Amino acid sequence: MRLMPSFVLSGLALVAPAALYAQQPNDAQIAAIVVTANQVDIDAGKLAESKADNAQVKAFGRQMVTDHSGVNKQATELVTKLGVKPEDNATAQSLKSGGADNVKALSSLSGAAFDKAYIDHEVAYHQQVLDAVDKTLIPSAQNAELKALLEKVRPAFVAHLEHAKQVQQALGR
Amino acid sequence: MRKVTTMGVAAIVLLLLLAIGRGVGHGAPATVDRKSAQAIAIDGARFHPDTIVVPVNHPVEWVNHDPYPHNVTSSAGHFRSANLTPNGRFRFTPAKRGTFEYVCTLHPGMKAVLRVQ
Numbered sequence: 001m002r003l004m005p006s007f008v009l010s011g012l013a014l015v016a017p018a019a020l021y022a023q024q025p026n027d028a029q030i031a032a033i034v035v036t037a038n039q040v041d042i043d044a045g046k047l048a049e050s051k052a053d054n055a056q057v058k059a060f061g062r063q064m065v066t067d068h069s070g071v072n073k074q075a076t077e078l079v080t081k082l083g084v085k086p087e088d089n090a091t092a093q094s095l096k097s098g099g100a101d102n103v104k105a106l107s108s109l110s111g112a113a114f115d116k117a118y119i120d121h122e123v124a125y126h127q128q129v130l131d132a133v134d135k136t137l138i139p140s141a142q143n144a145e146l147k148a149l150l151e152k153v154r155p156a157f158v159a160h161l162e163h164a165k166q167v168q169q170a171l172g173r
Numbered sequence: 174m175r176k177v178t179t180m181g182v183a184a185i186v187l188l189l190l191l192a193i194g195r196g197v198g199h200g201a202p203a204t205v206d207r208k209s210a211q212a213i214a215i216d217g218a219r220f221h222p223d224t225i226v227v228p229v230n231h232p233v234e235w236v237n238h239d240p241y242p243h244n245v246t247s248s249a250g251h252f253r254s255a256n257l258t259p260n261g262r263f264r265f266t267p268a269k270r271g272t273f274e275y276v277c278t279l280h281p282g283m284k285a286v287l288r289v290q
Contacts, residue, residue: 063279066241066242067241068241069241070239070240070241070242070259071240071241073240074240151217153217153240154217155217155218156217156218156239156241156280158218158282159218159282159283160280162281162282163280163281163282166281
């Protein structure tokens with residue numbers, strides 16, 4: 001047994017305690033986690049794109065939709081090519097429910113409160129996903145191409161984290 | 174007879190090789206070299222290489238290898254690409270010498286330098 005990444009507890013999300021622990025994920029489970037992690041941020045981005053008040057927050061949300069959709073497309077193409085069928089697992093489920101909770105919480109906010117909550121969550125989420133990529137997903141990946149994909153998309157999460165922090169800082173001024 | 178024919182073919186091949194060699198050698202017009210742009214790869218949300226030196230009037234071409242868009246934007250406004258979709262390309266030929274810092278405005282951490290001599 002090994003402690004699963006803390007990003008399952010991201011931001012506004014509440015996660016069932018049972019989901020905190022799981023065995024080291026196999027490639028099929030990693031595929032499901034990657035696709036879900038991207039989808040969660042796409043969903044939040046779509047909300048920000050339509051609801052954010054601040055122009056930078058709105059643009060950031062739009063970019064999350066574009067970038068994570070691109071990553072998911074590539075991930076889907078790879079697992080199809082490899083014949084790997086994404087396997088649902090506790091982490092993917094927690095991400096999904098955490099993402100839904102986040103969207104629900106954000107939906108009740110508006111104006112500056114929405115902007116702040118969204119961008120704060122994005123900073124925390126990207127940091128936690130990065131931790132998971134570094135500590136669990138890349139080390140656990142068995143297939144060389146899947147590992148290469150994770151290593152290739154990792155810088156995007158770094159870039160998003162840096163960008164989110166800049167927007168967060170700008171909102172605080 | 175066969176020996177003569179073989180020698181003839183060899184001579185023709187040799188002449189062809191010499192002709193080709195003349196076209197791409199030192200005596201070739203400078204414009205031939207200028208057609209091949211200096212490549213910069215956009216990969217993993219980074220410009221590779223992040224610093225490049227080219228002669229003035231030598232084209233530079235960026236290619237986006239990431240699965241999401243990037244752009245190439247001079248910080249001082251000297252050049253700017255559209256948002257490049259995956260596998261999208263942008264070519265720029267610097268007409269003056271200088272050091273040009275540029276970024277991807279979509280990913281502000283992506284910074285690089287084009288040095289024109």
